[in-house]
Amino acid sequence: MAAINSNFLKLKAGYLFPEIARRVKAYGEAHPELAGRVIRCGIGDVTEPLPPAVVRAMHEAVDELAGRDTFKGYGPEQGYEFLREAIVEHMYPGLEVSADEVFVSDGSKCDTGNILDIFGKGNVIAITDPVYPVYVDTNVMAGNTGEADANGAYAGLLYLPCTAENGFVAEVPDQRADLIYLCFPNNPTGAVATRAQLEAWVRYAKQHDAVILFDAAYEAYVRDPSVPRSIFEIDGARDCAIEFRSFSKNGGFTGVRCAFVVIPKGVTGMAEDGSRVALHALWSRRHSTKFNGASYPVQKGAAALFTEEGKAQVAALIDHYMGNAALLREAAKAAGLPVFGGENAPYVWVGCPEGLDSWGMFDKMLGEAQVVITPGSGFGSAGEGWFRISAFNSRANVEEVCRRLKALFEA
Secondary structure, three states, rough: OOOOHHHHHHHHOOOOOHHHHHHHHHHHOOOOOHHHEEOOOOOOOOOOOOOOOHHHHHHHHHHHHOOOOOOOOOOOOOHOOOOOHHHHHHHHOOOOHHHHHHHEEOOOHHHHHHHHOOOOOOOOEEEEOOOOOHHHHHHHHOOOOOOOOOOOOOOOOOEEEOOOOOOOOOOOOOOOOOOOEEEOOOOOOOOOOOHHHHHHHHHHHHHHOOEEEEEEHHOOOOOOOOOOHHHHHOOOOOOOEEEEEEEOOOOOOOOOOOEEOOOOOEEEEOOOOEEEEEEEHHHHHHHEEEEEEEOHHHHHHHHHEEEEEEEEHHHHHHHHHHHHHHHHHHOOOOOOOEEEEEOOOOOOEOOOOOOOOHHHHHHHHHHOOOOOOOHHHHHHHHHEEEEEEEEOOOOOHHHHHHHHHHHHHHH
């Protein structure tokens, strides 16, 4: 009989968002007369059409594939040079990132999980709490944890509490960590880290010979010019950090799939014999072995985001979603609830009213207002008592959600 990876048996019953979908489906079946009234503000999926510049570029790319002289087969696994060079020019000006340090992929969710392939066993892994569930679950799958306790916390992980008191930005711990997951702007809380806070993390990583795994999937939503968008804006980060970015939330590519990882050549790990090994080389070997590259039309579409037309259209998309976030922030505040996020991120992080836990608030919002939110406890034990509202929606839907919030808490 084929043996299984028993680490999968440690996972909780279901990944957070499929569980939400299951509950929403069950509600719709039980209340068919209200199913059409449900507005989804849970999963962070974009709703607006692709930028016209992207659509045109992808059509042109498909037309190229229709002709023998312009047809493209397998592309370079690391990504076409035209896209990697555009990424460096427009997203990392002056930060010493080179095009051959960029690896194009089909999504940051995949990359943040797959990066564990190049790291060995026995690392002390620091994870913020609350946290994007993929960071935890992929470490469980890889065998880097023990069992979960009653609160869902896994033995073997170093949890870094993020609370209202610290502005939902984790402080550097007293203990040593080898791998550190940081996500800014943060999913789920919408918090951002100041330059001083990121400098402290880089100092910590260099002091402990650690590697920072920096998820910057929402960097396009930063409005405050003093807030760093890249970890590589911090001196010394090129020695100790890997950065993940995505076109999903700035260019609306959630269904198109394109992202990238930046691994500076100076970031190293330690082999069993004590020698230093460049992580860039290991990821290059892993990437070329397990991935055949994002499709040519998709990469042409991603490159179009960096044209003048594309940049203007992305800015309009960001303005739309951040306008939604501002409305949701104000509605939650008017309801008398504590509110974080929504100013430099498309997520609004809201405290539950007294007497309700996170899933209780989920049930109340769905059952009484027909609005789907994300329970904070699904992001970790420190998320209990909070919930996330996504600003990814039409303006009409967001305005209706605001009206329902007001009616719910006036009742």
